[in-house]
Amino acid sequence: MLAVFHGELHAKIEARSAKIEATSVIGVSSKYSVGAAARIEKALPEPERESLARALRSQQAGADPLGIVDYLYLRQLPNLLTANDVWADAKVRLGTAADAKQRLLAAVDIIAPTRNEIAHIREVAPERLKKASVACDDIIAMIKA
Numbered sequence: 001m002l003a004v005f006h007g008e009l010h011a012k013i014e015a016r017s018a019k020i021e022a023t024s025v026i027g028v029s030s031k032y033s034v035g036a037a038a039r040i041e042k043a044l045p046e047p048e049r050e051s052l053a054r055a056l057r058s059q060q061a062g063a064d065p066l067g068i069v070d071y072l073y074l075r076q077l078p079n080l081l082t083a084n085d086v087w088a089d090a091k092v093r094l095g096t097a098a099d100a101k102q103r104l105l106a107a108v109d110i111i112a113p114t115r116n117e118i119a120h121i122r123e124v125a126p127e128r129l130k131k132a133s134v135a136c137d138d139i140i141a142m143i144k145a
Contacts, residue, residue: 036066037065037066037068040068040069040072041068043079043080043083044076044079048076052068052071052072055071056068056071059071073112073116074111074112074115074116075108075109075112077108078105078108081094081104082101082104087101093143094139094142094143095142095143097142100142103138103139103142104139104142107135107136107138107139108135108139110131110135111136111139114128114131114132115132
């Protein structure tokens with residue numbers, strides 16, 4: 001029974017992470033349509049840009065420029081959404097609560113390590129899965145607001 005519960009939470013966290021990624025793409029692409037991929041790269045700190053450049057070498061020629069998001073870590077996405085020139089648009093998608101940015105960052109701080117452990121097929125404590133699930137629900141509620 002516990003294994004089924006874990007499996008359901010894993011699936012939920014993965015699905016919610018995908019929705020967060022999609023929201024990031026929409027936020028950045030709506031603001032920078034043609035130059036979105038370059039804008040995403042520029043928003044990352046230098047060491048992360050280097051690792052992204054290495055990962056992008058495997059991207060097929062002619063691939064969707066926004067496919068760059070597939071090579072980002074969940075923890076990198078809030079940096080894109082909270083960048084000064086994107087935040088106004090992202091905030092509309094995340095609700096207008098005064099603490100939206102803090103809630104997003106706090107939720108991703110809970111979700112990202114759990115998602116990483118799931119992605120690497122590591123055992124995750126039930127309490128951490130529940131916390132990550134609640135954090136996912138919080139972000140989804142923000143997106144729907």
